[in-house]
Amino acid sequence: MAQFMSLADAVAEMVRDGDSVAMEGFTHLIPFAAGHEVIRQGRKHLTLIRMTPDLIYDQLIGMGCADKLVFSWGGNPGVGSTHRIRDAVENGWPHALAIEEHSHAAMANAYEAGAANLPFAMLRGYIGVDLPKVNPRIKKVTCPYTGEVLATVPALRPDVGIIHAQRADREGNVLIEGIVGCQKEVVLASKRTIVTVEEVVEKLGTTSYNSVVLPHWTVGAVVEVPGGSHPSYAQGYYTRDNSFYIAWDKVSRDRDSFLAWMKENVLDKTPAAFAAHAKRTA
Amino acid sequence: MADFTPNEIMTIVAARALKNDDVCFVGIGAPSAACNLARLTHAPQITLIYESGTIGTRPNVLPLSIGDGELCETALCTVSVPEMFRYWLQGGRITVGFLGGAQIDRFANINTTVVGPDDKPKVRLPGGGGAPEIATNCGEIFITMAMGKRAFIEKLPFITSMGHGPTGRERRAFGMKSLGPTKLMTDLCVFEPDPETKEMTVVSIHPGVTREQIAENCGWTPRYIDNVPETPAPTKLELETLRDIQARTKAAHAA
Numbered sequence: 338m339a340q341f342m343s344l345a346d347a348v349a350e351m352v353r354d355g356d357s358v359a360m361e362g363f364t365h366l367i368p369f370a371a372g373h374e375v376i377r378q379g380r381k382h383l384t385l386i387r388m389t390p391d392l393i394y395d396q397l398i399g400m401g402c403a404d405k406l407v408f409s410w411g412g413n414p415g416v417g418s419t420h421r422i423r424d425a426v427e428n429g430w431p432h433a434l435a436i437e438e439h440s441h442a443a444m445a446n447a448y449e450a451g452a453a454n455l456p457f458a459m460l461r462g463y464i465g466v467d468l469p470k471v472n473p474r475i476k477k478v479t480c481p482y483t484g485e486v487l488a489t490v491p492a493l494r495p496d497v498g499i500i501h502a503q504r505a506d507r508e509g510n511v512l513i514e515g516i517v518g519c520q521k522e523v524v525l526a527s528k529r530t531i532v533t534v535e536e537v538v539e540k541l542g543t544t545s546y547n548s549v550v551l552p553h554w555t556v557g558a559v560v561e562v563p564g565g566s567h568p569s570y571a572q573g574y575y576t577r578d579n580s581f582y583i584a585w586d587k588v589s590r591d592r593d594s595f596l597a598w599m600k601e602n603v604l605d606k607t608p609a610a611f612a613a614h615a616k617r618t619a
Numbered sequence: 620m621a622d623f624t625p626n627e628i629m630t631i632v633a634a635r636a637l638k639n640d641d642v643c644f645v646g647i648g649a650p651s652a653a654c655n656l657a658r659l660t661h662a663p664q665i666t667l668i669y670e671s672g673t674i675g676t677r678p679n680v681l682p683l684s685i686g687d688g689e690l691c692e693t694a695l696c697t698v699s700v701p702e703m704f705r706y707w708l709q710g711g712r713i714t715v716g717f718l719g720g721a722q723i724d725r726f727a728n729i730n731t732t733v734v735g736p737d738d739k740p741k742v743r744l745p746g747g748g749g750a751p752e753i754a755t756n757c758g759e760i761f762i763t764m765a766m767g768k769r770a771f772i773e774k775l776p777f778i779t780s781m782g783h784g785p786t787g788r789e790r791r792a793f794g795m796k797s798l799g800p801t802k803l804m805t806d807l808c809v810f811e812p813d814p815e816t817k818e819m820t821v822v823s824i825h826p827g828v829t830r831e832q833i834a835e836n837c838g839w840t841p842r843y844i845d846n847v848p849e850t851p852a853p854t855k856l857e858l859e860t861l862r863d864i865q866a867r868t869k870a871a872h873a874a
Contacts, residue, residue, distance in 0.1 A: 363671050363700050364686025388700070389748075412745030414684030415647055419745075426743045438732075441670060442704040442752040449701040461709055462752045465781030465789050467732070515691045516671045519700045572688050579683045579872040 339509020339553035344533065344608040347558035348374045351529045352383075356496040357407075359386040359448075359527065360393060362569060363518030364414065364577070367393055368501040370565035370611045371533050373603045376400045386495055388444045388519070392568065392585055395419040396603070398434060399595055405435040407493075409444045416582055420589040430592065438472055443490045448519045450492035451526025463488040498527030501566040502551075503573060504541060505534045509553035512541045515572030517549050530557040533565045535574050535615065562608050564615030575615060623853045625806035626765065628825050630656060630861060631853045633717075633763040633804040642666040643715045644708065644753050647685045649763045650717035652865070653804075655681060659860050668707065670749040672698045681868040704749070708756050716757030718750055718780065720764055722772055725818050725839050727762060727782030727800035727810075729754070730775045747779045754780035759798040765806045766836035773838045787817035807833050809850060810841075818842060823850040 342350070352358060352375055360368050372393040375383075384405040385394050392413065397403055399421030406422070413419050425434035439447070446458035459478060469475040469488070476489045500520040502513045511532050513520055524530050532551070537559075541550065553559075568581035588598045602610075623631075633653035637643060639662040645654045655678060658665050666675050671686035675695030682690050691697045698707070707713065720729035721744050731750065735741030754760055760782070764770060782800045783790055790799050803810040803819050807828045810819035821833065821843045833841055853861075 364684045365671070365688070365691075408746070410746050410748030411743075414686075416683070418743075423743045427741070438746055440747045440751040441700070441749040442708065445701040445704045449705075460705075460752070461756065464751075464755045464793055464795070465778065465784055466747070466751050467778045468747065468751065515688065516673065516686050516697055517699050518672070518686075521699065522701060570688055572691060576688055577684070579687070580874065582683065583872065 339505070339556050339559045341509065341537070342558045342560055344370060344374045344560045344562055345378070347531045347560050348378055351531050351558055352378075352380055352497050354380055355382045357384040357386060358497045358499065359493065359495040359523050360499040361387060361518055361520050361523045362501060362566065363388065363516055364391075365516040365518065365569060366501045366513065366520065366566050366571060367391055367569035368499050368533055368565065369393055369567060369569060370562040370608050371499045371501070371531055372397055373606070374608060376402060376599070376603055386493060388441055389414070390419055390422055392419070392582065395421040395589060396599065398422050398425050399431070399589070400599060401431040403434060405437065407437040407439070409439045409441045413582060413586060416586050420586070421595060424592070437474065438468060439475070439490060440468065443475070443488070444493070445519055447490045447493040448522035448526055451494045452522040455492055457489045457491050459487045459489050461487055493526055495523070495527045497529045497531065498523040499531045500524060501533045501571070503534065503571055504536050504538050505532065505559050506538055506541050509556060509559045510541060511551040511556055511559070512543060513549040513551070521549055521551065524551055524555060531560065532556050532558070533560045533562040535563055535565070535571050537561045562611055564611035564613065565608070567611055567614030578614070623858055625825070627858065627861060628850070628853055629763060629765065629804055629806040631857045632809060632825070632850060633761065634660065634857070636761050636802050636804065637662050637665055637715065639664045641714045642668065642712060643717055644668050644670070644713045644757055646718045646750070646753075647682070649719050651681055652861070653763055654717055655864060656857070656861050659864065660857060668713065670700070670703060672700055672703045674698065674707070679867065680871040681864060683872050704752065708749075708752060711756065713756065714758040716753040716760045718753060718760060718762050720762065722770055722775055723762065723764055723803070724772060724775050724782075726784060726787045727803055727812070727819050728775055728778045728785065729762070729780045729782065730777045732777045732779045734776060750780040754782070754799070755795060755797060757797060760800040761802045761804065762800055763804045766833070768836060768838050771837045771839070783812060783817035807836060813842070820844055821847055823848050825850045826852050
């Protein structure tokens with residue numbers, strides 16, 4: 338049941354040390370403000386799940402919040418490496434990071450299986466490739482009707498699912514528009530959820546009968562955080578800050594410049610700092 | 620003949636491979652530039668699909684990521700990511716998958732995962748993303764990559780997405796109906812698979828490029844078809860269209 342909370346209270350109540358946490362949003366609507374709050378509250382030993390770790394997990398992993406990463410494409414899109422993730426995998430800084438690696442198709446299917454209350458997902462995938470040799474959780478099943486051998490991966494059932502959305506109404510019903518990614522599946526697959534939104538409105542103002550709406554009784558904490566997905570974006574509110582993604586390459590390449598950036602822009606800030614980014618016009 | 624860079628002719632030759640009635644699953648980077656150049660020149664009705672869920676997108680500037688808002692705003696429709704991979708890719712709706720990569724071998728298998736042994740990686744690359752299933756579920760695969768000894772290598776440390784398999788025979792062995800990589804467009808030449816062995820074979824050489832240059836930038840000894848033709852040089856329209864969209868893109872991403 339939706340509960341309106343502050344971001345600090347939502348993270349304190351929903352996210353615990355050692356949890357598996359999925360912060361989703363496929364390039365669009367990435368919940369950066371919530372990720373920063375998890376860092377500020379010093380959560381440890383998390384298993385972080387995300388198709389594209391993006392800068393949000395580069396930051397969480399660089400700050401030592403995670404023991405394990407479950408992912409399918411780990412770069413800075415269009416720019417290059419996520420340097421903090423690489424430093425953790427290649428050099429164990431700030432500590433060792435276990436990885437469980439999939440393809441996009443497998444992870445998308447695994448979230449869907451979680452939402453559908455199934456134990457595993459099945460796909461025509463991983464054919465002729467090496468990933469199953471290094472990820473023992475990728476297995477096979479034989480179709481009982483045709484005999485075709487298909488790949489399987491376990492369903493994703495995160496302890497906590499965290500997403501950012503355009504808006505919620507006073508009851509806590511949530512609207513997501515544009516590139517909707519797999520947020521609906523993540524919320525329905527997760528035990529506990531946090532939804533940050535650009536604004537809380539009287540009426541959602543849906544433009545179509547089929548707009549993605551998560552009913553208030555499917556979500557947990559609902560938090561108004563204008564600008565809360567910067568440098569990702571919220572369609573209809575502000576555009577992706579591509580110049581930030583390009584600039585992050587230099588900031589994150591070096592451990593000291595990364596830590597200085599995190600202190601100035603995350604540790605010494607509050608969620609209200611994101612409001613400045615909400616003014617970028619879409 | 621207009622002046623052009625190796626990267627420009629690579630993109631232009633890649634664009635020419637696409638047809639007006641193709642339904643194309645677009646990888647980011649060089650493939651995205653080539654697919655949109657095709658759309659803005661000879662293939663205005665081509666359907667471009669990005670894995671973020673955008674179908675029939677017509678971006679005015681090239682996206683930095685596969686999920687920029689521009690892709691959604693200019694698309695015919697946008698579906699969820701699970702639907703994209705299940706109904707559209709796995710469902711067999713895509714005629715051409717367009718991929719790039721970090722490393723490739725003579726059978727067009729691609730590595731974008733790791734350089735060095737996997738339990739102690741020397742250089743960790745981004746990983747597969749959509750590529751492992753794009754490579755096997757699309758009707759055929761086009762690849763565009765600049766040549767170099769560190770990119771075109773004899774034996775891959777890791778196969779992220781399958782081309783024709785380690786020996787060139789695996790597709791048939793798996794009973795796969797899709798064609799796999801049918802074209803590899805580089806900055807020096809174009810490769811296509813030999814009909815029998817599936818080894819990627821040079822079928823045209825770009826203007827001004829020598830066989831010595833190709834050999835110097837290839838980790839195996841490349842084979843050539845008989846009487847290899849010269850790749851037609853970029854036209855004025857192709858070059859101007861490419862430079863226009865790249866200039867618009869650069870200005871937009873810096874804003």
